[in-house]
Structures are given as C-alpha cells and as structure tokens.
Amino acid sequence: MRLVLAGFGVVGQSFARLLMAQERELATSYGLVPQVVGIMDSSGWLVDEHGIDLKRALKAKKETGKVTGKAHKDAAAKKPADVIRDMEAEVLIEATPTNFKTGEPGFSHMKAAFESRKHVVTCNKGPLSIAYYALHELARHNGVQLRFSGAVGGGTPVLDFGKTCSMGDRLTGIRGILNGTCNYILTRMEQQGVSFDEALDGAKKAGYAEADPSLDIDGYDSAVKLVITANHLLLSKAGIKDVKVSGIRGISREEVLRTRKEGKAIRLIASVSKERGLVVEPTVIEREHPLCITGANNAVEFECEYSGPKVIIGKGAGGPETASSLLRDLLEIRGKINGPTAAVPVYRASGVAGGWS
Amino acid sequence: MRLVLAGFGVVGQSFARLLMAQERELATSYGLVPQVVGIMDSSGWLVDEHGIDLKRALKAKKETGKVTGKAHKDAAAKKPADVIRDMEAEVLIEATPTNFKTGEPGFSHMKAAFESRKHVVTCNKGPLSIAYYALHELARHNGVQLRFSGAVGGGTPVLDFGKTCSMGDRLTGIRGILNGTCNYILTRMEQQGVSFDEALDGAKKAGYAEADPSLDIDGYDSAVKLVITANHLLLSKAGIKDVKVSGIRGISREEVLRTRKEGKAIRLIASVSKERGLVVEPTVIEREHPLCITGANNAVEFECEYSGPKVIIGKGAGGPETASSLLRDLLEIRGKINGPTAAVPVYRASGVAGGWS
Numbered sequence: 001m002r003l004v005l006a007g008f009g010v011v012g013q014s015f016a017r018l019l020m021a022q023e024r025e026l027a028t029s030y031g032l033v034p035q036v037v038g039i040m041d042s043s044g045w046l047v048d049e050h051g052i053d054l055k056r057a058l059k060a061k062k063e064t065g066k067v068t069g070k071a072h073k074d075a076a077a078k079k080p081a082d083v084i085r086d087m088e089a090e091v092l093i094e095a096t097p098t099n100f101k102t103g104e105p106g107f108s109h110m111k112a113a114f115e116s117r118k119h120v121v122t123c124n125k126g127p128l129s130i131a132y133y134a135l136h137e138l139a140r141h142n143g144v145q146l147r148f149s150g151a152v153g154g155g156t157p158v159l160d161f162g163k164t165c166s167m168g169d170r171l172t173g174i175r176g177i178l179n180g181t182c183n184y185i186l187t188r189m190e191q192q193g194v195s196f197d198e199a200l201d202g203a204k205k206a207g208y209a210e211a212d213p214s215l216d217i218d219g220y221d222s223a224v225k226l227v228i229t230a231n232h233l234l235l236s237k238a239g240i241k242d243v244k245v246s247g248i249r250g251i252s253r254e255e256v257l258r259t260r261k262e263g264k265a266i267r268l269i270a271s272v273s274k275e276r277g278l279v280v281e282p283t284v285i286e287r288e289h290p291l292c293i294t295g296a297n298n299a300v301e302f303e304c305e306y307s308g309p310k311v312i313i314g315k316g317a318g319g320p321e322t323a324s325s326l327l328r329d330l331l332e333i334r335g336k337i338n339g340p341t342a343a344v345p346v347y348r349a350s351g352v353a354g355g356w357s
Numbered sequence: 358m359r360l361v362l363a364g365f366g367v368v369g370q371s372f373a374r375l376l377m378a379q380e381r382e383l384a385t386s387y388g389l390v391p392q393v394v395g396i397m398d399s400s401g402w403l404v405d406e407h408g409i410d411l412k413r414a415l416k417a418k419k420e421t422g423k424v425t426g427k428a429h430k431d432a433a434a435k436k437p438a439d440v441i442r443d444m445e446a447e448v449l450i451e452a453t454p455t456n457f458k459t460g461e462p463g464f465s466h467m468k469a470a471f472e473s474r475k476h477v478v479t480c481n482k483g484p485l486s487i488a489y490y491a492l493h494e495l496a497r498h499n500g501v502q503l504r505f506s507g508a509v510g511g512g513t514p515v516l517d518f519g520k521t522c523s524m525g526d527r528l529t530g531i532r533g534i535l536n537g538t539c540n541y542i543l544t545r546m547e548q549q550g551v552s553f554d555e556a557l558d559g560a561k562k563a564g565y566a567e568a569d570p571s572l573d574i575d576g577y578d579s580a581v582k583l584v585i586t587a588n589h590l591l592l593s594k595a596g597i598k599d600v601k602v603s604g605i606r607g608i609s610r611e612e613v614l615r616t617r618k619e620g621k622a623i624r625l626i627a628s629v630s631k632e633r634g635l636v637v638e639p640t641v642i643e644r645e646h647p648l649c650i651t652g653a654n655n656a657v658e659f660e661c662e663y664s665g666p667k668v669i670i671g672k673g674a675g676g677p678e679t680a681s682s683l684l685r686d687l688l689e690i691r692g693k694i695n696g697p698t699a700a701v702p703v704y705r706a707s708g709v710a711g712g713w714s
Contacts, residue, residue, distance in 0.1 A: 018663060022525065155664025157521045164514045164521070168379065168684030290656075290670045294645050306375060307512025307672065307681040313647045314667035324664040327525030 001034050001334065004087055004118070006080065006109050007095035008041040008057075008067050011123060011150075014319035015093060015326050016054045022327070032334050038087050040080055040096075041067045049088065080105060081112035091333065093326055094122035100215070100224060100240070103127040107135075110146070114138040121329040123150030123322050129224040129240055132231045147329035152178065152225045153298050155321025156314030157328070162233040162302055169304045171233055175271035176291060176300030178225040180316040181208045181216040182248050182268040184296040189256045190265060191294070196251060208296050218247035219268060219280040226270040226278055229300075234272060243278040251282055259284055265292050358391050358691065361444055361475070363437065363466050364452035365398040365414075365424050368480060368507075371676035372450060372683050373411045379684070389691050395444050397437055397453075398424045406445065437462060438469035448690065450683055451479035457572070457581060457597070460484035464492075467503070471495040478686040480507030480679050486581040486597055489588040504686035509535065509582045510655050512678025513671030514685070519590040519659055526661045528590055532628035533648060533657030535582040537673040538565045538573040539605050539625040541653040546613045547622060548651070553608055565653050575604035576625060576637040583627040583635055586657075591629060600635040608639055616641055622649050 005012055019026075019034055026032040035051035043066035046057055061067055084092060092113035096106050107127040113120050120139065122128070127135060128151055139146040152158045158176075165171060177183050181203055188199040200217065203209035215221045223243040230236035248268050259266050269283040269291070285292050290311040293299045298316030303309050315321050362369055376383075376391055383389040392408035400423035403414055418424055441449060449470035453463050464484040470477050477496065479485070484492060485508055496503040509515045515533075522528060534540050538560055545556040557574070560566035572578045580600040587593035605625050616623050626640040626648070642649050647668040650656045655673030660666050672678050 018525070021663075022527075025527075155526075155661070156667055157518075160521050161514075161518060161669070164517050164685070167688050168375070169512075169681045170379075170382070288651050290647070290650060293647060299647075304512070304681070306378075307678040308675075310513055310669065310671035312518070312667070312669050315665045318665075321664040324526045324661070328521070331524050 001032060001091060001330075002037045002089040003034055003091050003093055003330075004038040004040075004084055004089045004113075005036055005093045005095070006040045006084065006105075007093075007097070007124075008039050008061060009095070009097065010319040011322045011326070012039070012041075012093070012095045013058060013061060014323035015095065016058055018320065018323045018327055020054055026331075030331055030334060032331065034330070037089050038083070039067050040083070043067060045080075045083055047083075047087070079108075081108040084109055084118070085112040085116045087116075089118060091119045091121060091330065093330075094120055094124050094127075095326070096124060098124055098126040100126055100129065100220065103130040107131060110135060111138060114142045114144060114146075117142050117144055119145045119147075119333050121147050121326050121333070123148065123154075123326060125151045125221075125224050125228065129227045132228065133237070145333050147332060148228070149329050150322040150325030152229050153300070153312075153325075154180075154315055154317040155324045156298055156312060156316060157325070158298065158300050158312060159229065159232050160328075161310075161312045162229065162300075165302045165304050165307070165310055166233060169306045171302055172305055173271070173273040173303040174229060174233065174300065175269055175273075175303075176311075177267055177293065177298055178222040178229075178270045178300070178316065179216055179219075179268060180296035180298055181213065182219075182222070183293065183298075184208045185217070186248060186251070186256065186266055186268070187294040189251070189253060190260045193253065193257060195253045196249065206296075217249050219245040219270075220247075222268060222270045222280045223278075226272060226280060230272040230278055236272060236278070238272075238278055243280060245280045246282065247280075248282055260287075263287055267292065358389060358448060358687075359394045359446035360391055360448050360450055360687075361395040361397075361441055361446045361470075362393055362450045362452070363397045363441065363463075364450075364454070364481075365396050365418060366452070366454065367676040368679045368683070369396070369398075369450075369452045370415060370418060371680035372452065373415055375677065375680045375684055377411055383688075387688055387691060389688065391687070394446050395440070396424050397440070400424060402437075402440055404440075404444070436465075438465040441466055441475070442469040442473045444473075446475060448476045448478060448687065450687075451477055451481050451484075452683070453481060455481055455483040457483055457486065457577065460487040464488060467492060468495060471499045471501060471503075474499050474501055476502045476504075476690050478504050478683050478690065480505065480683060482508045482578075482581050482585065486584045489585065490594070502690050504689060505585070506686050507679040507682030509586050510657070510669075510682075511537075511672055511674040512681045513655055513669060513673060514682070515655065515657050515669060516586065516589050517685075518667075518669045519586065519657075522659045522661050522664070522667055523590060526663045528659055529662055530628070530630040530660040531586060531590065531657065532626055532630075532660075533668075534624055534650065534655055535579040535586075535627045535657070535673065536573055536576075536625060537653035537655055538570065539576075539579070540650065540655075541565050542574070543605060543608070543613065543623055543625070544651040546608070546610060547617045550610065550614060552610045553606070563653075574606050576602040576627075577604075579625060579627045579637045580635075583629060583637060586627075587629040587635055593629060593635070595629075595635055600637060602637045603639065604637075605639055617644075620644055624649065 106124040463481040
C-alpha cells in the first residue's frame with residue numbers, strides 16, 4: 001500500500017517511526033506492507049516511487065530540519081496539492097499543522113487526494129471542523145474513504161468508541177474533557193493550590209501548553225473537537241459558530257480550592273445535548289464521577305438510551321499516541337483483520353496506578 | 358434475518374423488547390428486518406416460521422412464566438440442540454443461564470448452530486470460558502461467526518474496545534473491575550462505613566447480588582470474564598484453572614476505612630500481565646486513578662505500548678444493557694453499516710453527574 005505523507009512534524013515523524021517499529025506485525029497480522037512514496041514538509045518534497053527509506057528521512061529531518069533528498073521532478077514548480085494529485089499512491093496521510101480559520105493547507109491536500117481517488121487518513125482538525133460534510137461528500141463521490149480517529153482524543157479512540165456505543169442503541173448525549181492542557185492546569189491548581197498563571201507556566205514547562213496557549217485555555221480547541229464529534233456521532237450539522245464557548249482563564253485559585261473542599265472539582269466540559277446544543281464551559285462535577293480525571297488526559301461520556309452511560313479515558317494528544325490512531329485508521333481502510341484477534345500476545349507489566357498524571 | 362432465541366429470562370426478554378423498540382431504526386439505518394422464528398425457555402419451544410409475535414410471547418411469559426403457543430411439531434420429542442439444528446434460521450441468540458462447570462446447555466446449543474451453519478451471538482460466559490478456542494474453530498470451520506460482546510461488561514463494549522485499542526498498537530496488559538456486585542459492596546463499605554455482611558445484604562436488597570452470592574464475592578465471576586478477555590485480546594490460551602483467584606469475603610470494615618483515610622480504595626481487580634499471569638484479587642488503588650469507580654459498574658484499563666493506558670467505564674450487567682450488546686453483535690454480523698454514522702440524531706439531556714452510583 002503506497003502512502004503519501006503530508007506533514008512531517010511531531011506526528012508525521014512518530015507515524016514513520018511506528019511504521020518501522022510495527023513492520024513485521026503489520027505484514028503478518030494484517031497483510032499490510034506500507035510504502036511511503038512521498039513526504040512533504042514546509043521545505044518541500046521527498047519522493048521515491050520505490051519507497052522512501054524512513055530511517056534516512058528521519059535522520060535528515062533531525063539533522064537539517066528538512067525532508068531532503070531526491071526531489072519530485074516537477075515538485076518545485078507545482079503546488080503541493082498538485083503533487084498529491086499526480087502521485088501514484090493509495091492513501092494520503094494528512095498531518096500538516098491545523099488551521100482553525102481556513103483549514104489550509106490540509107483542505108486542499110485532502111481535496112486533491114479525493115479527486116485522484118486516494119483515501120485520506122488525517123488528524124488535522126481544521127478542515128474537519130470547517131467542512132465536515134463537504135469532505136465526506138467528496139470522499140463518497142470518488143469512492144474512497146476518509147478517516148480521522150486522531151482528530152479527537154489523540155490516541156484514545158473516542159470517535160470509534162462512540163460509534164460502537166451507538167450500534168443497536170441510541171446515543172442521546174455526549175460530554176467530556178477534550179483538552180488535556182486545560183485539565184492539566186485545573187489539576188495543578190487543585191492539587192498544588194497554585195494560581196491559574198502559575199499552573200499555566202507549569203503546563204508550558206511540561207510541554208503541554210504552547211507559547212500562545214489561547215486556543216487551549218479559551219476553549220477553542222475543545223469546541224473544534226466537539227463539532228467534529230457531534231457531526232460524526234449525532235449528525236449535528238454544526239460549525240464552530242454553533243458552539244457556546246467559555247474557557248478557563250477566569251478561574252481563581254480560591255474557586256478551585258473551595259470546590260475541592262466540597263468534594264467536587266471544576267473541569268472544562270464540552271457537551272452536546274438536545275436541550276443546550278453545543279457548549280464548552282467550566283463545570284463543577286463530583287470528584288467520584290468517572291469524568292473527573294486528573295492530569296493531561298481526555299475523558300468522554302456517552303449517554304446511551306438502553307445501555308446507560310459509558311466513559312472512555314486516555315491520553316488526548318502526543319506524537320506516538322496520535323500516530324497510533326493514524327495507523328489504526330490505515331488498518332481499517334485496509335480492512336483485512338485476520339482471525340479472532342489482531343493483538344499479538346506480548347505482555348508487559350505496569351503498576352495499576354501508573355501513567356495517569 | 359431469521360433468529361432463534363435460546364433462553365427467555367431477563368436478557369432474552371430484554372432483547373425481544375429491544376428488537377421491538379428499535380424496529381424502525383434497524384430497518385432504516387441498517388437494512389435489518391429481524392424475524393424471531395423460535396424461542397426456547399425451560400418449558401419448551403415457541404416456533405413460528407413466519408415470525409413470532411414478540412409482544413404476545415412476552416405477555417405469555419409474564420403471565421404464565423412460560424413461552425407457550427404453537428409448539429414445533431417435533432419439539433417435544435427432540436433435544437433442544439436438535440431443534441436448533443433443524444430450524445431454518447440464520448442466527449442463534451444464546452442467552453440460557455451460565456453454567457461455569459459444564460458450559461451446558463449453551464455449549465450444545467452453539468455446537469448445533471455452527472453445525473447447521475448458523476451464526477451465534479451470545480452473552481453466555483460458561484461455554485466461552487471452558488471452550489473458547491474450540492468454539493471459534495467450530496465457527497470458522499463452518500464459515501459462520503461467533504460474537505459475544507455481552508459476555509464481558511454487559512452493555513459496555515469492553516472486548517470491542519480492547520480490539521480497537523490493539524489495532525496498530527500493542528496491548529501489553531489488561532486490568533479492571535469486571536464484577537459490579539463486588540464493587541457495589543466495596544463502595545457501600547467505604548461510603549457508609551458498614552461491615553461486609555451489611556453491605557452484602559444491601560446488595561441483595563438492591564437486586565445486585567443473588568441469594569447465593571459466592572460466584573460474585575469469591576471472585577469466580579471476575580475470573581471467568583478475565584479468561585474470556587485474555588483469550589480474546591491476548592491469545593492467552595487460558596482456562597479458569599490458570600487464574601489465581603481471591604475474593605472480597607475476608608475484607609474488614611476497618612481495612613476499608615483505613616485505606617480510605619490514606620486517599621486510596623480497595624477494589625477487586627482482575628488482571629493479566631506477562632509477569633503475573635491471570636490474577637483476581639482485592640487491590641489497593643489510588644482514589645484518583647480512573648479505575649477507582651463507585652457503585653455497580655465495571656471499569657477496564659488497557660495498557661497500550663504506543664498510545665498509553667486507556668480506561669473504559671460503564672454498567673457491567675442488566676437486562677437492557679446486555680441485550681444492547683446482543684443487538685450490536687447482530688448488527689456486526691449483518692455488516693451493513695450505512696454512511697458515516699449509525700447514530701440517529703435523537704438527543705436527550707441528562708446531568709453530568711447522573712447515573713453512576
């Protein structure tokens with residue numbers, strides 16, 4: 001299966017590493033032998049129709065910050081979308097930076113892929129939040145698939161889980177914590193008794209928050225993920241303007257500690273329901289509620305008519321995590337899952353309480 | 358699609374009700390028009406090749422405790438397995454009572470179904486824990502499917518979720534709370550400061566524990582679910598004898614309250630790892646760990662090599678819940694999921710903190 005990889009940042013590089021690490025298992029368990037025939041980053045294209053040596057590409061990227069090597073013969077003169085269109089490949093992996101306003105360049109990349117009958121696997125929230133249904137129409141019209149597990153929940157299969165829950169049952173509402181950075185900040189405020197600004201500094205130092213953290217802390221990132229989730233699972237036909245958003249910037253240390261004393265906690269909850277529509281806002285919840293998680297995690301609750309509420313919890317971001325979602329999507333497209341299980345019996349111990357904060 | 362329903366207790370009746378409630382949605386969203394052509398309970402068979410009137414069957418069962426009506430012409434003289442074998446249908450729904458020692462009568466029912474090329478959907482833990490691989494071999498040999506979402510986690514798709522997590526990643530360990538009754542008892546002990554016996558009485562009154570609760574509180578039910586989970590997701594080739602089991606009978610009020618004071622909690626954890634194999638035992642965990650749920654719920658943590666730990670939480674038993682798993686399995690077999698989502702956009706509000714204890 002020939003892949004074109006647009007975007008070679010943290011996620012793109014993690015995906016390349018994952019393909020190498022899982023090479024044998026992909027072949028034996030799924031019959032999948034992926035060949036990356038093109039990699040694009042902001043410096044241009046690396047192209048090899050016989051399959052790029054990923055180890056060398058990663059090394060070059062690390063040393064020079066660029067994907068260098070044999071350039072596509074027309075690449076210099078062409079737009080990236082045209083390179084994608086002309087390239088012989090089955091799947092585009094779209095992992096360029098998210099642009100919440102225009103969706104570009106991801107949108108043009110996906111459009112070019114569909115028009116040239118390539119499946120698309122992406123974690124790029126921009127195009128999905130702006131043109132969810134248009135992209136699906138384009139994919140369907142061209143007889144190819146669009147998959148985007150990694151767009152919500154990073155490596156945690158929030159959307160797939162919601163789909164599973166809705167089969168034979170009826171999803172009546174969804175609510176959850178969709179931004180790990182905000183949750184990390186709120187957890188620090190309540191556990192260490194620090195102010196919002198101090199907690200935000202901590203999040204920056206720990207690598208959870210950007211230099212400009214406003215997309216996270218003002219609730220915008222959560223809102224975009226909520227739009228994708230609601231459209232995917234509840235056919236909401238929503239855009240970002242339909243979400244009532246408030247972030248966590250105004251929350252005081254005193255408020256957090258007082259809430260903690262009452263056996264409760266403040267969390268930034270994104271929710272969709274018939275009564276209230278799409279909302280992102282700081283919400284007081286019981287500490288014993290399954291949604292009340294700590295640290296830079298995500299948690300989503302699905303309300304099901306027949307089988308009751310269900311919660312899924314996991315890491316919501318990160319290179320290897322998101323790359324695992326891209327690979328899962330690729331395998332879904334491949335659709336050749338053999339036997340009663342796809343897991344290989346390799347065990348590893350880890351403490352029950354490990355890895356969660 | 359013609360169905361034979363073996364077992365018409367709480368789950369079987371809930372399944373019949375769910376088929377009626379979802380009739381329109383099954384037809385429009387999935388193209389599934391199920392026809393129940395046979396229902397068996399301990400009193401015998403109700404058979405109608407043109408489709409049983411489920412409303413009447415439920416009414417008869419409620420009023421007389423029996424599935425009565427037109428009997429299969431040879432049913433009286435035949436073994437139930439032979440009736441299943443001879444009946445013209447595509448799927449057997451096996452929901453007879455679980456027998457942990459012999460797996461019967463479920464095992465014979467499933468065998469007869471496979472031999473007559475019927476798919477099997479079941480929530481019956483007995484046959485699965487005793488003959489997991491043999492049943493799969495039989496199904497495969499006869500070109501039909503075996504599905505059993507409801508056997509672990511009731512309506513919470515624990516096994517499906519584990520499968521999703523393992524795609525493109527590697528499951529390295531599984532641990533969780535697989536028995537809601539034990540969790541209810543432990544929660545009552547810590548929240549109300551009562552003794553084990555008082556909490557057990559409460560669980561009986563609330564309908565969570567049987568008159569003879571030993572299968573639950575001695576850890577046996579958890580062990581059986583662990584065997585099925587480990588075999589399904591990690592190819593463990595395990596039987597119930599491979600599980601080191603200890604239950605919650607010996608846990609004192611003092612121990613529970615002391616642990617609570619330390620910011621921790623005791624939970625009956627079932628786990629599988631390379632180092633320790635399959636174990637069911639009371640375990641002290643941090644109160645902030647996602648597995649530390651309250652009430653009669655289940656929670657399972659999947660440790661994934663690339664994407665980290667993930668937890669799923671939901672109700673672990675109950676008629677409508679387990680019936681929803683049976684229906685989900687049936688839809689998976691049907692395999693005609695249309696469009697980008699299977700959910701119908703019907704919303705219903707419910708409080709964030711609702712429904713969890």
